[in-house]
Amino acid sequence: MDVRSQVSMVFHLDKCIGCHTCSIACKNIWTDRKGAEYMWWNNVETKPGTGYPTKWENQDIYKGGWEKNGDTVSLKGAGKFKGLKNIFHNPHMPVLDDYYEPWTYKYQDLFTAPEGDDQPTARPVSLVTGEHMDVQSGPNWDDDMSGSIDYARQDVNLEKLSAAEREAMFQLERMTLHYLPRICNHCLNPACVGSCPSGALYKRGEDGIVLINQERCRAWRMCVTACPYKKSYYNWNTGKSEKCILCYPRLESGQAPACFHSCVGRIRYLGVLLYDADKIAAAAAAPDDRLVDAQMDIYLDPFDPEVIKQARLNGVADSTITAAQNSPVYKFVKVWKLALPLHPEFRTLPNLFYVPALLPTMATVSDGVYNSTSKSLWNGVESNRLPMKYLASLFSAGDTGKVTEVMKRLMAVRLHRRGVTVGDLNAAEISQALKEVQMEPDTADAIFRLTALATFDERFVIPPAHREESIEMLENTGDVKGNTGFGFKEKPVRGL
Amino acid sequence: MTNILLFAVLPYAALAIFLVGSIYRYKNRGFSVSSISSQFLEGKKLFWGSQPFHWGLFILFFGHLIAFLFPSAVLAWNGQPVRLLILEIAAFAFGLSALLGLVLLILRRLTNRRVQIVTSKMDIVVYAILLTQIVSGLLVAYHSRWGSSWFSAFLTPYLRSVFVFDPQIDAIASVTSLSLKVHVISAFALIGIIPFTRFVHFLVYPVDYLWRSYQQVIWNWSRKHIRTSRSHSEGHKSKNN
Numbered sequence: 229m230d231v232r233s234q235v236s237m238v239f240h241l242d243k244c245i246g247c248h249t250c251s252i253a254c255k256n257i258w259t260d261r262k263g264a265e266y267m268w269w270n271n272v273e274t275k276p277g278t279g280y281p282t283k284w285e286n287q288d289i290y291k292g293g294w295e296k297n298g299d300t301v302s303l304k305g306a307g308k309f310k311g312l313k314n315i316f317h318n319p320h321m322p323v324l325d326d327y328y329e330p331w332t333y334k335y336q337d338l339f340t341a342p343e344g345d346d347q348p349t350a351r352p353v354s355l356v357t358g359e360h361m362d363v364q365s366g367p368n369w370d371d372d373m374s375g376s377i378d379y380a381r382q383d384v385n386l387e388k389l390s391a392a393e394r395e396a397m398f399q400l401e402r403m404t405l406h407y408l409p410r411i412c413n414h415c416l417n418p419a420c421v422g423s424c425p426s427g428a429l430y431k432r433g434e435d436g437i438v439l440i441n442q443e444r445c446r447a448w449r450m451c452v453t454a455c456p457y458k459k460s461y462y463n464w465n466t467g468k469s470e471k472c473i474l475c476y477p478r479l480e481s482g483q484a485p486a487c488f489h490s491c492v493g494r495i496r497y498l499g500v501l502l503y504d505a506d507k508i509a510a511a512a513a514a515p516d517d518r519l520v521d522a523q524m525d526i527y528l529d530p531f532d533p534e535v536i537k538q539a540r541l542n543g544v545a546d547s548t549i550t551a552a553q554n555s556p557v558y559k560f561v562k563v564w565k566l567a568l569p570l571h572p573e574f575r576t577l578p579n580l581f582y583v584p585a586l587l588p589t590m591a592t593v594s595d596g597v598y599n600s601t602s603k604s605l606w607n608g609v610e611s612n613r614l615p616m617k618y619l620a621s622l623f624s625a626g627d628t629g630k631v632t633e634v635m636k637r638l639m640a641v642r643l644h645r646r647g648v649t650v651g652d653l654n655a656a657e658i659s660q661a662l663k664e665v666q667m668e669p670d671t672a673d674a675i676f677r678l679t680a681l682a683t684f685d686e687r688f689v690i691p692p693a694h695r696e697e698s699i700e701m702l703e704n705t706g707d708v709k710g711n712t713g714f715g716f717k718e719k720p721v722r723g724l
Numbered sequence: 725m726t727n728i729l730l731f732a733v734l735p736y737a738a739l740a741i742f743l744v745g746s747i748y749r750y751k752n753r754g755f756s757v758s759s760i761s762s763q764f765l766e767g768k769k770l771f772w773g774s775q776p777f778h779w780g781l782f783i784l785f786f787g788h789l790i791a792f793l794f795p796s797a798v799l800a801w802n803g804q805p806v807r808l809l810i811l812e813i814a815a816f817a818f819g820l821s822a823l824l825g826l827v828l829l830i831l832r833r834l835t836n837r838r839v840q841i842v843t844s845k846m847d848i849v850v851y852a853i854l855l856t857q858i859v860s861g862l863l864v865a866y867h868s869r870w871g872s873s874w875f876s877a878f879l880t881p882y883l884r885s886v887f888v889f890d891p892q893i894d895a896i897a898s899v900t901s902l903s904l905k906v907h908v909i910s911a912f913a914l915i916g917i918i919p920f921t922r923f924v925h926f927l928v929y930p931v932d933y934l935w936r937s938y939q940q941v942i943w944n945w946s947r948k949h950i951r952t953s954r955s956h957s958e959g960h961k962s963k964n965n
């Protein structure tokens with residue numbers, strides 16, 4: 229057992245209101261620079277939709293992620309041979325137009341326009357070329373299913389649905405959407421790291437954050453292709469790739485990442501998961517129907533004395549183990565089994581988990597009447613507006629059983645809480661719902677609490693970074709004893 | 725005098741600048757060492773330019789290197805006229821491929837607005853010198869045929885003499901072929917400007933990727949280490965930064 233700690237995340241999709249505050253917080257801090265304008269380390273997509281960059285989930289186009297190759301996995305569009313062969317031209321790399329051409333407006337024209345009959349306008353100018361441009365698309369062009377023929381119907385996840393099922397989804401009465409906020413998953417088997425020819429990408433041992441060393445990146449662009457989530461971006465100005473850094477400077481000083489901190493819907497949770505690094509290779513190569521289970525098996529019980537012992541032996545700090553025990557992510561993912569990884573079939577073992585949205589999938593229409601008794605809601609889980617096949621394509625590599633199970637658990641919590649707060653439901657029905665998913669009323673209350681009422685410190689359980697120890701490893705603190713402030717640039721020795 | 729400047733002084737100046745400059749840039753300006761690819765801004769035309777150009781140059785570079793390092797092997801191969809012919813034609817073909825690629829790359833840079841934005845002055849120098857180098861090389865191959873044979877007999881001794889710090893420039897100086905002289909001179913000029921241009925990216929071609937493991941985990945500090953009091957504060961710098 230090789231116990232390591234990983235800072236991991238849960239996004240509760242039922243709570244996301246699609247306000248994009250998270251994206252803006254990130255943009256203002258990290259990507260408001262030349263060459264990075266088009267990057268959205270955090271972006272919020274509308275599902276069904278094509279996302280950003282367009283059709284990123286379609287690996288026939290972008291060849292991202294790993295594919296199963298017997299007992300192991302190999303990179304789909306990169307790797308030692310393919311990488312060095314394609315280094316002069318990477319055939320599957322997304323280009324600027326697959327994202328969008330960033331622009332601003334010539335605001336000055338509003339003030340300097342000569343007097344005339346027409347209102348002056350601020351025309352859009354490209355942030356790449358500086359020339360006037362016609363805006364063709366933007367990062368949220370398909371927000372709230374706008375232009376759903378061009379976008380929603382092109383969603384890759386619809387492939388698993390029959391034509392009739394697809395059509396049903398787009399009837400006006402049945403139409404539904406939910407938001408999908410995405411950041412880098414700081415994967416356990418990161419394809420970006422594996423694909424980098426110059427070895428610039430690495431995973432931090434202490435917290436599992438995946439970073440790009442800007443000094444070593446040589447613009448070979450392989451990570452851009454290899455990341456199946458398209459969360460590694462190429463800065464066309466500096467000639468270096470960049471990606472989400474999970475705000476590690478904030479984390480190290482005990483603050484939540486900016487997108488977490490600013491999240492209006494409070495959908496985001498962050499905490500430590502302890503995992504067994506020895507199991508990564510096997511889990512990444514698990515058969516499709518075992519993928520989610522195999523990944524869940526990697527994460528360890530932080531209360532298990534054996535795990536604690538091994539973690540200590542491996543140098544995991546006690547404060548980190550405590551953080552793992554209080555981790556909201558551990559509860560959502562392992563204890564309550566409510567959160568699933570996005571596209572586990574990419575085999576990168578992502579560490580961002582999603583509680584699927586229950587709300588828009590609920591009510592169904594028959595003969596133009598909404599059926600909203602609890603009974604029909606309950607029955608509706610399988611036959612609801614957002615087909616299980618669609619959700620399964622997003623969150624469980626096509627296994628509808630997995631998402632249905634999660635949905636039923638979420639529904640049980642909801643019925644139970646309705647019983648508590650409104651009390652208009654049949655008690656037998658509620659206990660039947662709870663029994664079916666083997667959930668105690670107490671558990672349902674705890675889930676409700678962490679979902680709806682959790683405080684800042686309950687949502688973000690950040691392990692101390694122990695920077696003091698880090699400093700001790702880099703230099704002998706005894707050497708700088710007696711120095712002041714930031715120390716001396718030269719050793720304070722007597723001059724000649 | 726000019727000959728001394730061009731064939732004795734220039735090589736040493738170029739090599740010295742190359743060595744000192746490249747090491748300095750790698751060590752102190754690491755962020756600037758990049759191929760600064762523009763594929764992100766324009767990807768389709770790049771394919772038709774970049775592939776023939778890079779592979780052509782790649783092969784030619786090693787061809788020259790082998791002729792320089794193992795002249796006798798090349799001469800032995802060329803012992804049979806058919807083999808000589810094959811080698812010459814192949815080399816010429818790669819030269820043409822490099823030229824074709826370069827021309828397409830230049831056209832792409834001239835016509836694509838986005839790529840123009842990321843074109844620096846040094847890129848123009850790079851294009852000029854590469855064009856000179858490839859065109860003069862092709863002219864040499866065409867006019868003074870069977871270069872793979874006379875290279876070993878004639879250029880190798882000169883280059884060797886440069887590398888053993890005893891430059892013998894008589895033979896090269898007495899050459900009448902202008903294209904050959906230009907080819908040699910621009911080759912040294914190219915070496916000399918490597919540290920000031922995007923040429924540096926070929927120095928960091930990532931061969932080590934072949935033997936490194938796919939996943940890389942880097943510990944900021946070793947907790948195991950810090951926990952044994954004997955090893956306390958021995959100073960273990962992380963390797964990555």
Ligand code: SF4
Nearest residue numbers: 412413415419420455
């Ligand atoms: S999401 Fe992409 S960029 Fe992030 S760690 Fe995984 S493979 Fe790398």
Ligand code: SF4
Nearest residue numbers: 244247248250491493
């Ligand atoms: S800030 Fe929170 S609620 Fe708003 S879009 Fe982002 S994730 Fe959703």
